[in-house]
Amino acid sequence: MIKNYFKIAWRNLVKNKMHSFINIIGLSVGMAVAILIGLWVYDELSFNKNFDNYSNIAQVMQHQTFNGDVETQTSLPYLIGNELKGAYGNNFKYVTMCSWTDGHILTFGEKKITKSGNYFEPQVTDMLSLKMLKGTHAALQDNHAIILSASTAKALFGDADPINKQIKIDNKFNVTVTGIYEDLPYNSDFNNLTFIATWNLYIDNNLWQEKTTNPWRNNSFQCYVQIADNANMNQVSAKIKDSKLHRVKAADAAFKPVVFLHPMSRWHLYSGFKNGINTGGRIEFVWLFGIIGFFVLLLACINFMNLSTARSEKRAKEVGIRKAIGSVRSQLIAQFFSESLLVALFAFFLSLLLVQIAIPEFNEVANKKIGILWANPVFWVIGIFFSLFTGIIAGSYPALYLSSFNPVKVLKGTFRVGKLASVPRKVLVVLQFTVSVILIIGTIVVFRQIQFAKNRPVGYSRDGLIAINIVTEDVHKNFDAISNELKSSGAVTQLAESTSPATYVNEFDNGFEWRGKDPSLQGDFGVVWVSNDFGKTIGWQIKEGRDFSKDFKDSSAVIMNEAAVKFTGLKHPVGETLMEDGKPRKIVGVIKDMVMQSPYEPVSRTVFIMDPTTQPVVNIRINPAMSAHVALGKIESVFKKYNPAQPFDYKFIDEQYAHKFSDEERIGKLANFFAILAIFISCIGLFGMASFMAEQRIKEIGVRKVLGASVIGLWTLLSKDFVKLVIISLLIAIPTAYYFMHGWLQNYNFHTELSWWIFALTAAGAITVTLLTVSYQSIKAALANPVKSLKTE
Known part of the structure; x- marks a missing residue:
């Protein structure tokens, strides 16, 4: 019996090639999107799970309060490690201090x-x-x-054995290779931790104790x-919250440092924190793309439902004959489900091919x-179950709908579908375009926000x-010689050293005082230590x-930006002492x-701040007259x-700056990718529906042509129903998209506006795409010879 179901299903697929092609392509694209998103979500959810101690590892972080606002930091004093080991040691298996993972x-x-690489304490090998x-x-x-x-x-x-070989880090430290991981x-x-050196080597060569009177x-x-x-993460986090507060001086205690485990x-x-509360992070993207994947797959299933139910009249007699010779409804349901499952399996294997082709670009x-x-x-x-589930969902409505036909009415010729039969199909078309339009508007808004931020004046x-x-x-030792040679070569107009690039x-510091400062005012200042020509170099x-100028003794001089001046409240800051x-x-x-x-x-x-000592960044302005x-x-x-020990590497x-928008x-590119696929799937469905409607009304079109109807008039007749459905979807999608995108923009202090033309352009585009999709079938039907369509009457 089951073999017979699939044999008939195969014959129906072969007989209706266009219908089958549209169904399989639509489903396979929807499945491919769902698989891609599923792989992406799996990758996101499995982040860091390669570590055996995944559930017990945490990063120590801190909250500090500045003028009522809580800021969250991953950076801590180097003494925090000893404090945790000494005062709270029973709660930890390992505590390891480290620097920052950076290029060396x-x-x-x-x-x-x-x-x-990074400098860690020895326990890191066991911890990770x-x-x-x-x-x-x-x-x-x-x-x-x-x-x-x-x-x-x-x-x-x-291929040589590296063990016990001596290498040098940054042309400073001689170390011996003792392990390969x-x-x-x-x-x-x-993932970018490609080597690990020891924390003791790091601190022995950076004597902060001698450079600061306040290491905390x-x-x-x-x-x-x-x-x-046997410890509980939340309980340990609560225990150590005051581990820094107990050690800092009174002035720093005003910032209310709270240490905690993340x-x-x-x-x-x-990873996101706002005012001391963990507000989320990339989990929002996981939900976003998961929902998008669900809806794109739903669109593909909708196409299947629409095209299958639309062809119900074609198969009405088949259902009637089957029922007349003894088929029960459950058998008919099984027959139609076997057809949808066959399509789903074909679509699944085709989707794997599409995913394999798309993965490099997607990555x-x-x-x-x-x-x-x-x-x-x-x-x-999961893939096979997913295909079966999709086939059942996609084929559920057609199977239940077709199997419900009354055999007596069908075989007498009195069966009529009626106006209400098309309502579910229309609702599904509206849903398709609603989702597609929301995705398109979202994509446009994301790209406009990026462009808005890119066009913001940067001040240099x-x-x-x-x-x-x-x-x-x-470089610092030979900086004057380097500067002279570069300028004389014509390659460079200015260069300067600094602790940070532009x-x-x-580096941030809250230890600044100025005349008239409110004792209760708290806040970090960004600090950049620079050489003389830094301002001229970056412009x-x-x-x-x-x-800054060599004509003055600027060894203790400072230049502030407007935001710093506004914060201090100094009316005439030049000449004041900071x-x-x-x-x-x-x-x-x-x-x-x-x-x-x-x-x-x-x-x-x-x-x-002007500082003549060694700085880790050299800023260079290339001569615009030279390539x-x-x-x-x-x-x-x-x-x-002058610096043979270091490979030449520049940014x-x-x-x-462009990387800040990555x-x-x-998000915008992925949303655009999914929006295009959503439109593609929707248009495939519309194309199939238009094809069927034109076929269904072929005799009506013939009669109208004989009576003098023009091609334009017939095209309008066949297209207007679809345009009405798209307009309804626009009326739903536009306010929905406005609500969500307006909320998304509020996450940014500087954001673009939701201009009316975004919605108008999207609406015009959706209607144009609809007309282009259905026009081929409409015009083809309108141009057909009425003699052929009416000769059987």
Whole structure:
């Protein structure tokens, strides 16, 4: 019996080739989208789960209160690790301090490579359950030890055994390779941790104790923990909340530091904090794309339902005859379900081909490294179940509807579908276009918001500006010589050193005082230490006073941005004294606000302090009269001459600034991709419906042509019903899209407006696409020879 069901189903598919093609293509595209989104969601939900101690690992973080606003930080004083070990040691299995994962130069003989790594305490190997390919988890016990990822060892040593080989970090520290660990997966927060050196080596060569009288104020380091096996994460977090407050001085206690644990299970999806509350993060995208995937698949199922029920009259006699010769309704339902299941299975295997083709581009847009889980039996079980489920959902309405026909009426010829029979189909078409229109409006708004932020004045010139991170002291020692050679070569107009590039501020300090300051006023200032020509190099705009100059003794001078001046309340800041941890600094100028942090947020109050010591960033303005390629070649040769220990690596500031929009652009591209597919699936459905309607009304069209109807008139007759449905969907979609996108824009302090033309353009586009989709069948029917369509009457 079952074999017979599928045999008849196959014959029906072959007989109605166009109908079958539209159904299979529509379903396969919908399934492909659902599979892609499913793989993306699986990757997001499995982030960091490669670590054996996943549920017990946490990052130590802190809340601090400034003028009533709570700010959350991952940076902490370096003494916090000892405090947790000493006062709360029973609650932890491991406590490990570390620096920040950043690029460093690894040198072996004449070979130099730049890799990202970090300085950790030895317990990190056990805490992160590193899979040691060579060496053991005790490989970091010696202060001058280093362990490398397999790819880093391969890049540095080739096929040679790296164990016990000596290498140099940043041309400063000699270390011995004591272990090789397996590369960490891409869907891990430690995926760029390609080497690990020891924390003791780091602090022994950076003596903060000698540089500061208040080490608990210096929030410049990270701390990770693994709680004890029998401990509860929330309870331990509550216990350590005052671990910093007990140690800071009275002035810093006013910031009410609260230390807490942020579990690894929440790092990736729940990284957002607002006013001290964990508000979410990427989990919103998981829900968003999960819902989009569901609706895109639903659109494909709707096409199947629509086309199957629309052809009901064609199969009415078949149902009548089957019932007349003894078929019961359950058998008819099984027959129609077998047809939908066959289509679903064909669509599933075709969708796998589409996914395999689309994955490289999808990974590029989504910044992922996902693939079809061919060897995973769970994937196939889910895939087949998913196909069967889709087939049942897609075929449910047609099966129940067709099997309900009265055989007597059908065989007498008195069966008529009636006006109400088309209502479900119309509702489904409206739903299809409602979803598609919402996606299109959302895509336009996202891209407009990105463009709005990109067009925001940044307060300096990005064109031809590059930044080079320096990890040796050679450049600073020879800075004047480098400057003279570069300028004389014509490749460079200006260059200067700083602690931060123009696109980022990596140091904040709340230890500033000024005349008339309200004792209750609290707040961090961004601090950038610069050399003389920094302002000329980046092209900042002086609003009051002057720039730093070699003509003055500016060793204690400071320049503030407008946001900093506004915060201090100084009416005439130039000439005033700004106290920095008790050290007086004269304000010599005020610059217009520069967008150095998020382009969507207000400009951070920032001070720029003249400092003649070594700075880690060299900012260079390329001569616009020379091509960038030629200029970079000359810059590289000079840097290799004076800084041979470091590979020449530079970043264009305009590219770095553009990178700040990567998340929003990724969302926009993915939404655009899904919107196009949603429209495509909807149009396939409309095309099939238009084809059927034209076929159904072929004799009516013939009669109308004989009576003098024009092609335009017939085209209008056949198209208007579909246009009405799209207009109804627009009336639903536009206010819905406005509500959600208006709420999304409120997440940004600087955002675009929801202009009326966005909705008008989308509406016009939807109607145009509808007309183009149905016009082919409408015009084809209108141009048909009426003699052929009426000859049987």
